[in-house]
Amino acid sequence: NPAGEMVGAVHVVSDITARIRAEEDIHRINATLGAIVEGSPMAIITFDADGQVKSWNRAAETIYGWSAAEALGRILPEVPEFEMEASARTWSACLAGKATGQQKVARTRKDGTVIRVLSLQTAMLNSHGGIDGVITIGMDITEQEHLESVMNQRNEEVRQLQKMEAIGRLAGGMAHDFNNILTAILGYGDLLLGKIPETSPLRGNAEEIVKAAVRAADLSSHLLTFSRKKMYRKENVDLN
Secondary structure (H helix, E strand, O other): OOOOOOOOOOOOOOOOOOOOOOHHHHHHHHHHHHHHHHOOEEEEEEOOOOOEEEEEEEHHHHHHHOOHHHOOOOOOOOHHHHHHHHHHHHHHHHHHHOOOOOEEEEEOOOOOEEEEEEEEEEEOOOOOOEEEEEEEEEEHHHHHHHHHHEEEEEEEHHHHHHHHHHHHHHHHHHHHHHHHHHHHHHHHHHHHHHOOOOOOHHHHHHHHHHHHHHHHHHHHHHHHHHHHOOOOOOOOOOOO
């Protein structure tokens, strides 16, 4: 009252149930997201606009070798020299809000080992829609790419073997047909030699025909050996 004595009280009440529930929901969502990020098998890293690490999950520790304590607040030298230019282009595109898509990149571990990483980078937005930094999701695909390389090499070897097998079958078929022709040439050549006298000038021509046919028979034998992938030897056989 005017005398300064308290004669009553004004009680102002505001219902904050919805706000508390919203805060609890946000806390629960953040906890869930944190668990997902920490439990993810992929390296999930956030950077500020200057490239300093703001968050670093357990998979990032496993893949890159630096602990979270070593990584936070630092600009890590995980980009090899030969990929600096490409990495800078991707970083600039992210800060400009442009989509970069998945990329296979090379990265350096703490121990100096260069690994292959499937990386996805995107801009990190604040509550006002501005870009505060970049979030990177990476998966180590070094072993996968090695296995793919080995498989590609094996497939190429199989294709070469199939090609050689086809050539061998072709060579074998040609050799058989060639032998049939040579049988006639050698047979008629021997008949000619039996009828041409030693003193005849035609004797030498017939002998050259037989010699050439014998050399051709040897070549045919080599083709058969190639097609069958086995070695053969000639033997005298008593037909009786």
